[in-house]
Amino acid sequence: xxxxGRTQEADRVLTHSRQQTLPLPQPSRATADQPRQRSLxxxxxxxxxxxxxxxxxxxxxxxxxLTSVFDFFLIATGTSRxxxxxxxxxxxxxxxxxxxxxxxxxxxxxxxTWILQDYGDLVIHLFDEKARDYYALEQLWTGAKxxxxxxxxGPRLANTQPK
Numbered sequence: 001x002x003x004x005g006r007t008q009e010a011d012r013v014l015t016h017s018r019q020q021t022l023p024l025p026q027p028s029r030a031t032a033d034q035p036r037q038r039s040l041x042x043x044x045x046x047x048x049x050x051x052x053x054x055x056x057x058x059x060x061x062x063x064x065x066l067t068s069v070f071d072f073f074l075i076a077t078g079t080s081r082x083x084x085x086x087x088x089x090x091x092x093x094x095x096x097x098x099x100x101x102x103x104x105x106x107x108x109x110x111x112x113t114w115i116l117q118d119y120g121d122l123v124i125h126l127f128d129e130k131a132r133d134y135y136a137l138e139q140l141w142t143g144a145k146x147x148x149x150x151x152x153x154g155p156r157l158a159n160t161q162p163k
Contacts, residue, residue, distance in 0.1 A: 081112030
């Protein structure tokens with residue numbers, strides 16, 4: 001008697017697939033590290049844009065060991081609503097044009113005191129000074145590693161230091 005809901009074809013496919021069991025290929029370490037390196041490159045590009053647009057107190061947090069939801073937080077402060085908008089728009093443009101990254105979501109743009117941009121592996125928090133002090137995200141994520149973005153960007157920053 002055949003199993004309930006099974007057809008002869010399904011039985012044949014199941015039998016055939018059991019006989020043809022092959023080990024799954026294991027990804028190389030280089031392949032596994034490529035997405036991690038890419039998400040770091042995207043995060044560093046966003047820091048560079050914030051820096052070039054006179055963002056202040058930039059902090060890049062590596063959250064890969066704390067959560068699987070995202071890899072990095074960029075936290076930066078702007079001095080005005082207009083500046084926060086300019087930083088957010090330029091980050092969006094650069095990540096789209098240079099990396100093909102599409103923003104998944106944005107919050108707080110209209111209010112302009114805390115703009116959150118979600119790119120999947122990277123979440124960007126652009127604050128005015130008062131909101132940054134109030135929410136204190138760095139304190140919430142104290143276990144995260146801080147990326148030394150100035151050293152990572154090195155000579156690329158030398159020509160763009162704010163005067």
